[in-house]
Amino acid sequence: MSSAPTGFGKGCHLHLIDGSAFIFRAYHALPPLTRKSDGLPIGAVSGFCNMLQRYVEDNTGPDAPTHVAVIFDKGSHTFRNDLYDLYKANREAMPEDLRPQIPLTRQATEAFNIACKEMEGFEADDIIATLACQAREAGGRVTIISSDKDLMQLVGDGVEMLDAMKNLRIGVDGVREKFGVGPERVVDVQALAGDSVDNVPGAPGIGIKTAALLINEYGDLDALLERAGEIKQPKRRQTLIDHADQIRLSRQLVQLDCKTPLDFGLDDLEVKDPDPEVLMGFLTEMEFRTLTRRISEKLGVEAPVIEAPKAAEAEPVEMPSFDDAEYVAVTSAEELAPWIAQIRERGWVAVDTETTGLNEMVAELVGISLAVEPGRACYIPLQHRAEGEGLFESTELAEGQMGLDEALDALRDVLESDAIVKIGQNMKYDTKIFARYGVQVAPIDDTMLMSYAMHGGEHNHGMDTLSERYLGHTPIPIKPLLGSGKSAITFDRVPIDKATQYAAEDADITLRLWQIFRPELHKARVTTVYETLERPLVPVLAQMEMHGIKVDRDTLSRMSNAFSQKMAALEDEIHELAGEKFNVGSPSQVGGILFDKMSLPGGKKGKTGKYSTPADVLEDLATEHDLPGRVLDWRQLSKLKSTYTDALQEHINSDTGRVHTSYAIAGANTGRLASTEPNLQNIPVRSEEGRRIREAFVAEPGNVLVSLDYSQIELRILAHIAKIPELKQAFDDGLDIHAMTASEMFDVPLEEMTPDIRRQAKAINFGVIYGISGFGLARNLRIPRAEAQGFIDRYFERFPGIKDYMADTKGFAKEHGFVQTLFGRKIHTPEINAKGPRSGFAQRAAINAPIQGTAADIIRRAMIRMPAAIEGMPAKMLLQVHDELLFEVAEDAVDDLIPRAREVMEGAADPAVHLDVKLVVDAGKGANWAEAH
Template identity: 55%
Template sequence: MSSDDSAAAPAPETDRPLTQDGPAVRLWMIDASAYIFRAYHALPPLTRKSDGLPVGAVQGYCNMLWKLLRDMKGQDGPTHLAAIFDHSEKTFRNELYSDYKAHRPPPPEDLVPQFSLVREATAAFGVHCVELPGYEADDLIATYACKARDAGGKAVIVSSDKDLMQLIGSGVVMYDPMKDAVLEHEAVLAKFGVGPDKVVDVQALIGDSTDNVPGAPGIGMKTASQLILEYGDLDTLLARAGEIKQPKRRETLIEYADQIRLSRELVRLTCDAPAPWPIDDFEVRDPDPERLSAFLELMEFRSLARRVGDGKAPQRDGPALAPKPITAPVSTPRFAPQEKAAESQAFDTEAYECIQTIDALDRWIAEARQAGVIGFDTETDSLSSSHAELCGLSLAVGPNRACYVPLSHEHPQAADGGLDFAGDAQGRPDQIDAGFALARLKDLLEDPAVLKVGQNIKYDIAVMARHGVRVSPIEDTMLISYVLEGGLHGHGMDDLARRWLGHEPISFKSVTGSGKAQKSFRHVELKPATCYAAEDADVTLRLWRLLKPRLAAEGLTTVYETLERGMPPVLADMEIAGIRIDPERLRRLSNEFGKRMAELEEKAHLLAGRPFNLGSPKQIGDILFGELSLPGGKKTATGAWGTDASVLEELAAAHELPRTLLDWRQLSKLKGTYTDALIQAMDPGTNRVHTSYQLAAASTGRLASSDPNLQNIPIRNELGRQIRQAFVAAPGHVLISADYSQIELRLLAHIGDIQELKRAFKAGLDIHAATASEMFGVPVEGMPAETRRRAKAINFGIVYGISAFGLANQLGIDQGEAAAYIKTYFERFPGIRDYMDATKVLVREQAYVSTLFGRRIHIPAIRSKSNAERAFGERAAINAPIQGAAADIIRRAMMRMPGALREAGLHTRMLLQVHDELVFEAPEAEAEAAIPLIRRVMETAAEPAVALSVPLVVDARAAANWDEAH
């Protein structure tokens, strides 16, 4: 969210008095982001024993925080306490200067999953977490410090960051916990040579290489402080720069005056940032011992847990720093899941509440903050996240404690009758104004201290984003289930509710009807709408409390955190963006396909000797095997002749009709699935189509695309390329296609430790030609194309466990020759056979295989009583770690990509993922800078989790349409 959005967002009231009945407020603010990095760099790497999740920074942070809480006890300690975090998005300073902090490297990968855990740790220790998009933590610290000071209170900034020293003065001090030292006016003088009121002027001159603040070239701290002391302030100095005797200094100040003024704006902290919470909310209270204990146990910080005990820090010896026990703000989350007994409570849909008044909404928002973890769901009038209208949303805070907030319901036709809620003159049931309700709910749904749990939350994120609400932080029960048991069963909410809760949820059809009688959810009466919607949130929260602890228990937390949890917001943004198409080109193609289909239909009728329906498998079977008596006909279980593509391909060598039917089917599919369907799916206002991605569709981690499916457009024939040419960039933009080159073969070489393939990849050789040379003893130079083609078929076929029969069909050779090829292949590359044999043994033992990144892919077919199904399971097990690792790598790349593009100051955005390919839309002027960045992110996506022994290579280019870019 931009800083403008942040400023416009309604914030809770902050004008309440900052004093209590007694002493004035003493507000302590922890510079939490600095704490995190100090903890990370101060301690050696540490991973959780149960699953390998990096937790070193979390442990260091907890130790530092606990020491601070313990040491704060005493007369001068805080009455109010908060931890202030940097938000991940760019700030208003980037609008002033696009290169601000542009050269900062991304945080270490093993630190990234710890950021959210540190926030959970803060809440578990009873400290309120505060952050704000568009502003840095320092700005929030400045804002709250000014509010506390101006109201007659005191502010203590727990930090040693020099940038915060400009705030020191009457009522504001800094406290360095590492040195146990209070920093006041004298400390500022020692650091900058000037008082706090002149720090900004000095910083404007010296700049800051860490934040890429330019300053005045060649002017250091000593010179800067001398100049400011001599001339009084920066404006006077720049106005009188011509009087300076030293030529170089004089010329620098004159030449770089505008740059210096810009630097001042970059280093000056704002005291009027929108305060996300009133200071009163930060009042200290005792932490919840159960929540704190559960968090420390989950992190496996058992030594710290023994020291902390119930979280009530004893007073240290010596001068006291805090007057009362360290406490948790009312709104901080309870990290510990409730007891399982609570999840087994019978569902009572009559207990759910329909929220129709502002007071009720505010009461539920307060209760949600108190709970800290909520079930969340949206109800809409269609399945398209990019166009669905929001009907309402539901929240759950515990078993049977759920509500529904209707926003745009309308009464059905008056003839339907039976309405049990009074309405307004427009025929709408009583409900809170949607704009007002969303403004109230926005703070809750964006609050970093409240975890939002959804089922397939990607959809809800996208819907809410279109209403200006960026739901965060999030968890997804569908993805947790997918990580735990991918390949074993479905992960839809109803399936999971039946499996784990023994509950059959209210069906959608039971409240909307079905068929021609089905009505929009916005026309469902509020009572059944509340029961249905609130139950979804209730079920979701119960599932989370049951399933989330299993991630740690089964060593899969890292898989969830690094491969799944970050995907919903990335995909939601891609779905909202969509990709532009050229409808006129598609219409022309559709007409051409229609004409060609008519010609093929006429030809087929002539070949058959009579008219028939080319779309009827029964009629085709009767003609081919009954009337024409072609060989090889087999009947299916239903008694009809089999006429699928493989049957027609075999027959095509003996008769022209099967080939004609295949050509007709291809055109029919392209016309129906793409040229016609894409035009129907297009938003007429933008000419963009918006696909929907399924995260838990394939057990290997591959994404699926639907409505429309943009992952199955043929790319190896002219017709498919013509369709891709209809995917175009917006005016002034280009499409960038970035595709991993032979990633599965490269992963096979690494996983199977195939030295010959490794050498070829490292040398940048044509891998198929190199394989052919190794197999057949033919030099790469001047190699016949057919020889290379055969090696290519074997290379890719081996990855999928191809048989001699399958290879023979693919190459048009006899089965004996194909078997000889495979035998030779294994002789030349024995490591592949070793890998396949070892994988078969492993999957027979445990019924699952794992990728390089720990994703567990269950293969239930391996336990089948059918020999054919077990053989299929073995082939699937051989391919799954390879395809799964490729899917994991591109997921890692996708989660890093938006941040990398933002950090580079680029407006390029990711639009599509097609298996090993990512498609972007970039302003024409950015393409040259975007392509190398995209390549770098994709080619290094496996690191540092896995150091591949084979380089990943990404082919990327920009063009006006998708075909030319590919």
């Protein structure tokens, strides 16, 4: 952070951090039972310190603050309690293990040498308000780091908010989106709507939307109350007349005090560097080993030695039998209220949505299930349909359901509250569903991703698998409820009683899994992986998927027609080569022509007695006859047409005109993302026809697509992990790595390099990463097997570090049952000690996994940081394809986006891992994806 000029004034930038929000977010983010060796709970302190350190690291450069303070609440009684003795009366008691950590968070703030402020009798919000107003009057800028809606009344005229959890900056437009009015009228809307969290009464029956409508119509609260008799709706009119004094009181309760009598000034909040001795002393006392080591490196001091205490066993979690579970339907606001109260008391809730389909962009919300303790869950039916008669399906809603808007309004505060963790299984789906209905769910925990962080490579991470494996319970299957084939129904047609048992059980299972997995993350030493690589990726991917990418239907249609014509021409050529007509799309008929009629070698019949003609067989035969090669060409065009140019047209969303792929976070064992429905990662780019498909992916008018792609990232990681000096030097010198490898291996000077020799070296470079055999390389290069094996042998002679890496990695995997990326991701190798071919495959996977997994982790880290880096720019991150990120950006902002995004990508490994080889990102732009890449 930057140093402050003398005296606060124009050019100064004040950051005000909501300390209470930091504390509660930290408390709910880390595993329970995190304690010092003397038993003192420190989980919240640890999270708080990590958040402060990230804040310091993220706020450097020209826009860094000159002044900063963390503001805390002190005591529970303020002047508002004197105005209204029930103010905040329904706040749940502070968790017992959090209470002793509160003073430690103050000490932590002071150890970081950041101003730490609080005042008896005044809330933190009032101190923030006073400082913000003082800074604004002095000509400075203010950033309030909080998501507290009460603080939104301060936004405007040099004051903005930053929701650090969502990396979202909130200006006047953001306030208007939240409240329906500008910041100057937020107090009026809050006075009418009240606040159940703080027990502000407001006007009974009037929510945020109605309040905004009234204020926008009448101008302000005083005018509204004076003219309440003019309101046409009788109930609303009478409510405002009867409760006018209560509404005015509510305004006093929500109005922030900008005249708080502070005993310090803005100049006391200057940014200061921490005293290394003080900060190291505090971190050492708290026994924060990882954080102490990381910060000591940043400060350039030696890290103190902290002796590790004996690991404490996690307390067993007692679970009631599923036979005794209580699942109920909640059909009214009165029935929902106690569930919400218990959620607030606990600080977490398992939540699940039931919808009409699996496509989040079009599926309708049918119901919501909640669980607050094992064995007790509810289902809130919202849009189940009444049963029809005969062949006719009813479009009427079934009786006994809450209104959709009513339920979402009631749940909004807990679903959006920073102090309440929302737990789900594959939360990306649920957050997208809620987002489409205007509810931004955060913070979250995801049992699927917890399992993935701990057990990647061991088993899949679907709820049914996890329930059976870790709870010994088989969940209610969905198929009997929905049916199959032509008689299948959507979930809104399932009777509410059956839906309740199914949906509530899902929430119950999720909560039970969470209670098991949360402490296990710590024991498995993958908490950091989960918290830095898995969970923060969820909102990033959800936003990307909802953005989608524009696809030109006409371009796809023209390509489909062109492919059809080429396929017809190829069919004619194939028939002429075969001497007869046959179905080119039939593998068995192709086999009959090749092996029976033409007597080509290699024909094998399967159990059905028919020939099999997979691509590798045809590739081998293509060296002996033209016909197999033409069949391969025909198949490639057929796949491009059916899989892409035809199918992509079906995936264009009718409302957005864009294609919205979905990314599976827990799909690949190595951490690579998998694109589905449609798969946009496997569009072939080696053939001209395949590359042309990317021409159909276009930017909106006035925008361009920008592609940023890591250059040979896996080879760079290999050079680092295997400690290969020649490769490191080549990358440092910016050499053509494939030409350099060829020169090293084949003793050919760079100036005499031929394309054929370079191509062989490239195949070896990438083949070695995947543990390629001499047989495999021979097939790729279409050379004799002995010659290919000779290439590999010479490669290992030139670069012995690679062979050592491979041997060490296989040995580690055999001993421990997993391998790791540089960032600590575990990829389990359960078949590493198996017999036969399975062991060979497992060994090759083990060799590749740390390299490919580290590359996947790096681009994940870049994606997680990217939204904050491009915040405020007319740009959106649209796609991730292996080592590439694709953006859509306004034409006049391209030159701003590329260096900013490149900086994030090239620095994504830091500070967790320092690579010996610099990461390099290539950039391109164009009207379509083909031009940009």
